Amino acid sequence: MKNLDESRKTLDQIDSQIVDLLENRMKISKEIGIYKLNNNLNTEDSSREDKIIKKLENKIDPEFKNSIRPIYSEIFSESKKIITKVKNENFKYGLIGEDLSHSKSKEIHELFEKYNYNLKNLKKSDVESFFENKNFLGINVTIPYKEISMKYLNEVDGLAKEIGAVNTIVNRAGKLIGYNTDYFGLDYSLNHYGINIKDKKVLILGSGGASKMVQKLAKDKGATSVIVISRSGENNYERLDKYKDYNILINTTPIGMYPYNMECKVDLARFQALESVIDLIYNPLNTKLILDAKRLGLKTMSGLLMLVVQAFFAGELFLDEKLDKSLIEKVYLNLKKDMQNIVFVGMPSAGKTTMAKLLSEKSNREFFDTDKLIEEREGKISEIFKNKGEKYFREVESKILKEVSKKTGVVIATGGGTPLKEVNRDLILQNSIVIYLDRDLKNLETEGRPLSKNLxxxxxxxxxxxxxxxxxxxxxxxxxxxxxxxxxxxxxxxxNYENFSN
Known part of the structure; x- marks a missing residue:
């Protein structure tokens, strides 16, 4: 009996250790769940679970191998329950949509410093149960749920009802009420940018929820004509010449939005009476449509300020209180500053790489050198010129620039010839403050530089x-x-530039 008692005592000690370890494991699972929720990461990964099980099966004595899978399957199942609970407990205020991987809404709302705000990727099949459960206090709604969300609401604000789309939903003691703060965001932004719709002909690209809001505002502000362009139907992209006398063009589609930067379906030069171009997209900061408009000397407005303003008014609805309006400018300027890249251009050996690297260290921004990225993929630049020619080099250069210029909040050093192509200039300007380093010619190096071999x-x-x-x-x-x-x-x-340009 002594040996049996000792064995049982040992088992009790082991069980106690297992419980302590299991508790620690569940706590860490909870922490991971909160981190993933806050960073909009996928909380389920069955392939990783399978790898863990196989790894553990290889560690244990083969005699007991078959016990690993059922035990750990149950552990993973309980971990998922904890993460689901974390999601429900932490998702009091947030954004729902189909793909929120690049949303800035969390940053904006939490800069108001009033509540935690999270992002929830929602499958279409889960929308009904999400609204039935009502496990939130206030949410924003984006593509593709601005219209279909309305059928799950107990009440829709008069303006949102007229528009036919909501972007803000508040839970008042189990009663779901829908609003549209995009309307106020656009109205505020138009005033800020000095764009007047009254007595103007307005052409709207897109026919979704955002388009409906723009149509309503344009009519309320006294537009003489409002035409909606869609991919199909009578008013489509093939028939834009019918509206070349229109004054204001507004894009409500995702064309040109990250990660499909530089896409554009409209040739602005065809519009003879165009005065202003508005793009509701905020990433990139300047779409191809906006860059083309600036090149033509037209008034422009991108979507970042509108995004901040609609969030501000949504926050007031969430809390049922007035917020300080100075928050709008503060949050907008902070967000714009964080999103903007800083790009260096200039002659070969002007110091672009050196200064970009120093600036990245000083400002705690990630640093990219396009020439270095080219060499990592293709070999030395001098050898590329020698063996494949400048044309091939420029093609690779544009490809690298296209990738790196999509990033936000980074520092980029470009090659001396990078800005020579118009397409490269657009890629640079879509998200960036551009700094030209003008160095005295006598201080420029020529060794190892194919195009600048002598003075x-x-x-x-x-x-x-x-x-x-x-x-x-x-x-x-x-x-x-x-x-x-x-x-x-x-x-x-x-x-100085940021203070002046803002």
Missing amino acids: NNLKQMYEDRHKIYEDISHIRIKVIEDKEKNLEKILEEIK
């Missing part, structure tokens, strides 16, 4: 490129041959 080449290159660098840049820095002083000057000019 005569450099002088001609500078003549050919200087105007392009100037035209694309927001800031021009006459380079000082002192890195730290140069960095101070760059930081000062960025600050």
Whole structure:
């Protein structure tokens, strides 16, 4: 009996250790669930679970191998229940949509410093149960649920009812009430950008929930004509010439939105009476449509300010209280600053890589060097020029730039010839403050640089490129041959530009 008692005592000790470890495991699962929820990450990964089980089966004595799967399947099942509970407990305020991987709504709402806000990717098959459960206090709604959400509501605000779409839903003691704060976001933004719709002919691209809101506002503001362009139907993209005398064009479609940057279905040059172009997209900060409009000297408005304003008014509805309106500008400027890239252009060996790297360290931003990225994929630049020619190099350069320029909040050093192509200039300008480093020719290096082998080449290159660098840049820095002083000057000019441009 002594051996049996000792064995049982040992088992009790092991069981106690297992319970402690199991408790720790569940606590960590809960922490992971909260982290994934806050960062809009997938909380279920069955392939990872299977890998863990197989790994553990390989560690245990083969005699007991078959016990691993049922035990750990049950552990994973209980972990999922904990994560589901975490989701329900933490999703008091948030955004629902089909794909929210690039949404800025969490950042915006939490800058109001009034409540936690989370993102919830919702499958169409789960929409009904989500609204039946009512496990939230206030939510925003985006593509594709702005219209279909209405059928689950107990009440719809008069304005939202007229529009036929909601973007904000508040739970008042189990009663779901729908609103449309996009309307107020657009109205505020139009005033901010000095765009007047009264007595104008307005052309709207897209026919979804956002389009319905724009149609309502345009009519309320006194537009003389409002035409909606859709992919099919009488008013489509093939018949845009019918409306070339229209004054204001507003894009409500996702065409040109990240990750499909630079897509555009409209040639603005065809519109003879166009005054203003509005794009409700906010990522990128400047779509191809907006860049084309700026090139034509038209008034423009992107969607970032509207996004902040509609969130502000949604927050007031969530809390049933008035918020300080100064928050709008504060949040907008913070978000815009965080999203903008800083891109360096200039002659070969102007110091773009050096200064970009120093700036990235100083500002805690990720750093990318397009020439280095090219060499990582294709080998030395001098060898590319020698073996495959400049045309091939420029194609690779554009491909690399297309990838890296989609990022936000980073520092990018470009090659000397990168801005020569118009497509590259658009890629650079879509998200960036552009800094032109203008370094004295006598200080430029020529060794190992295929196109600037001597001073005569450099002088001609500078003549050919200087105007392009100037035209694309927001800031021009006459380079000082002192890195730290140069960095101070760059930081000062960025600050001045941000204050002026905002």
